[in-house]
Amino acid sequence: MNIKSLLLGSAAALAAVSGAHAADAVVAAEPEPLEYVRICDAYGAGYFFIPGTETCLKIGGQVRTEGGWYNAYKAGQDQGARGTYWHTRAQLSIDTATDTEYGPLKTNTVYRWDWNDGNATTTKLLWANISLGGFLVGKADSAYSTFLGYAGDVINDDVIEYGINGTDELNQLTYNYDAGNGFTAVVSVEDSNSGTGATGANGEDSSDHYAPDVVAGAGYKAGAWQFRVVGGYDSIVEEGAVKARVDADFGILSAFIMGGYNTDGSKLNKYAGAGGAGIGWGDWALWGGVGVPVNDKLKWNLQVAYDDLKTFSATTNLKFNPVKNLLVEPEVTYTNYDSVNKDTWAGILRFQRSF
Numbered sequence: 432m433n434i435k436s437l438l439l440g441s442a443a444a445l446a447a448v449s450g451a452h453a454a455d456a457v458v459a460a461e462p463e464p465l466e467y468v469r470i471c472d473a474y475g476a477g478y479f480f481i482p483g484t485e486t487c488l489k490i491g492g493q494v495r496t497e498g499g500w501y502n503a504y505k506a507g508q509d510q511g512a513r514g515t516y517w518h519t520r521a522q523l524s525i526d527t528a529t530d531t532e533y534g535p536l537k538t539n540t541v542y543r544w545d546w547n548d549g550n551a552t553t554t555k556l557l558w559a560n561i562s563l564g565g566f567l568v569g570k571a572d573s574a575y576s577t578f579l580g581y582a583g584d585v586i587n588d589d590v591i592e593y594g595i596n597g598t599d600e601l602n603q604l605t606y607n608y609d610a611g612n613g614f615t616a617v618v619s620v621e622d623s624n625s626g627t628g629a630t631g632a633n634g635e636d637s638s639d640h641y642a643p644d645v646v647a648g649a650g651y652k653a654g655a656w657q658f659r660v661v662g663g664y665d666s667i668v669e670e671g672a673v674k675a676r677v678d679a680d681f682g683i684l685s686a687f688i689m690g691g692y693n694t695d696g697s698k699l700n701k702y703a704g705a706g707g708a709g710i711g712w713g714d715w716a717l718w719g720g721v722g723v724p725v726n727d728k729l730k731w732n733l734q735v736a737y738d739d740l741k742t743f744s745a746t747t748n749l750k751f752n753p754v755k756n757l758l759v760e761p762e763v764t765y766t767n768y769d770s771v772n773k774d775t776w777a778g779i780l781r782f783q784r785s786f
Contacts, residue, residue, distance in 0.1 A: 474528040474535065485529060492523040495783040503587045503744070503764035503777035519546045522557075533564040539571070557600055565607050572599040574607075574619035575663040575702055578648045579676045579689065583720030583734030583746070586779055587764045590744040591716055591736040592704025593674070593689065595663070605646075613653050619646040623666050633699055635667050642666040644701070655680050663702030670695045672702035672712075688719040696739060713739025728752050741769035758783040 471478040471487035478487040496519040524541045541557040560569030571577075576599045582588035595601075605619035625640035648661030657678040664671040676689040693703035696714030703712050720734035730750045737743050748762035760781040767774040 471528075473530070474537075478526075478528065487528045489526040489528075490524070491526075491786055492521070493783055493785040495520045495522075495781065497779055497781035499777065499779045501775055501777040503590050503746070503766050503775060506766075506768040506771050506773035506775060516548050518548075520544065531563070535563070537562045565609075567603070567605045567607070570600055570602050571605070573601060573621055573663070574603070574605050574617045574646045574648065575621075575661055575674075578617045578646075578650070578661045579659050579674055580678075580687075582689065582718050582736075583687070584722050584730070584732045584750070585720070585734045585746040585748050585764075586760065586762050586781065587744075587746045587777070588734060589704075590746070590764065590766050591712070591718065591738050591742055593691065593716075593718055593736075594704065595701045614649070614651050615659075616649045617647065617661070620644075621646060625667060633668060637667045640667055665700035665702055668698060668700040670698055670700040670703075672700065683724070685722045686720065689717070691716040691718075693739075711740070715739045743767045743769070756785045758785070 468482065469480040471480050474487055474489075477489045477491060479489075480486070481488050496517070499516045499518065501514070521544045522541065524539070526540075527538045529536045538559075538561050540559045543555045543557050545553045545555070547553075556570070558569075558571050560567050560571045562568075573595050576594035579593075582593050601624065602622040603619050605617065605621075608616040621644045623637065623640060623642065623644045625637035644664060644666050646661065646663045648659060650657065650659030652658075658676070660673065660675040662671060662673040670693070672691055672693050674689060674691040676687060678687045679685065691703065691712060692715050693700070693712050696703075696712070699711045704716070716736065716738035718734065718736045720732065722730060722732045724730045728751060731747070732750065733745075733747045735743075735745045744764065744766045746762060746764040748760055751759045753759065758781070760779075760783070762779045762781070764777045764779075765774065766777070
């Protein structure tokens with residue numbers, strides 16, 4: 432065997448061994464492409480796409496703590512009207528939106544956790560609803576309250592109740608119409624909260640009641656002016672109420688006046704409010720208020736209300752935003768319950784961080 436044959440044989444053997452080792456080599460998989468969170472600005476600030484989907488998500492909420500002196504919703508010498516309290520709330524909201532051929536498909540879910548004096552903590556599903564093409568179904572504030580708005584820009588805006596007796600949040604099927612030219616309308620079928628052991632506002636037995644309550648309204652906005660009217664029918668009491676409201680916003684000053692009429696002032700129905708003393712409006716009620724922006728951080732508000740039973744309430748506050756999304760709000764309320772010949776002064780100092 433010559434040297435050339437030996438060298439060729441050695442090279443062949445080496446190639447065979449290298450080939451065997453190469454067959455066993457582990458090839459590292461290429462990393463999956465990284466998907467960054469995409470901003471979704473079609474539905475307003477704060478939305479982003481859920482990775483891998485076309486659904487937009489927004490997470491928000493607030494933390495609030497406030498101290499109060501006396502109770503504006505209780506008549507002067509009532510036990511509940513005296514003393515002080517400290518209340519803290521945490522709130523979480525989760526909103527989703529997806530574009531469809533019928534418009535945005537949305538959900539709105541809000542949870543609240545409240546801590547009050549005495550170490551009492553309560554958890555509440557405030558809202559949980561689905562909306563599409565103007566329709567809303569699920570739990571939300573009554574259209575009787577939301578269509579006209581929440582009275583003035585004060586905390587104690589419902590000492591004389593402008594919403595519904597009890598709680599505004601209830602199950603409903605609602606249709607909101609917006610013509611795009613200033614005209615709007617609403618029709619809502621709402622839960623009467625009847626069932627086993629339930630009663631109407633005047634003690635009516637509603638344990639076998641099945642008919643829902645009904646709300647309907649219409650409005651028109653032109654320039655600085657807006658007019659709206661809404662009515663609600665309490666199917667248990669078989670009575671209702673109508674409210675009308677006019678708003679004006681001139682930039683340096685905003686103002687509103689709102690009136691309510693009860694179809695039977697001798698009865699309570701859920702749409703003619705029970706108020707702070709549980710006595711309703713009587714035949715009618717009036718609300719009015721003004722708001723004046725002092726600068727970009729400070730605003731002054733005033734609201735007054737009066738009803739057929741000679742209940743009078745006046746509230747004023749200052750809303751101070753030292754930095755974005757932080758609110759400091761001192762407020763004072765005076766209430767006179769003429770029907771029981773008592774009055775009350777009450778105050779609140781609120782701190783709120785929203786996100």
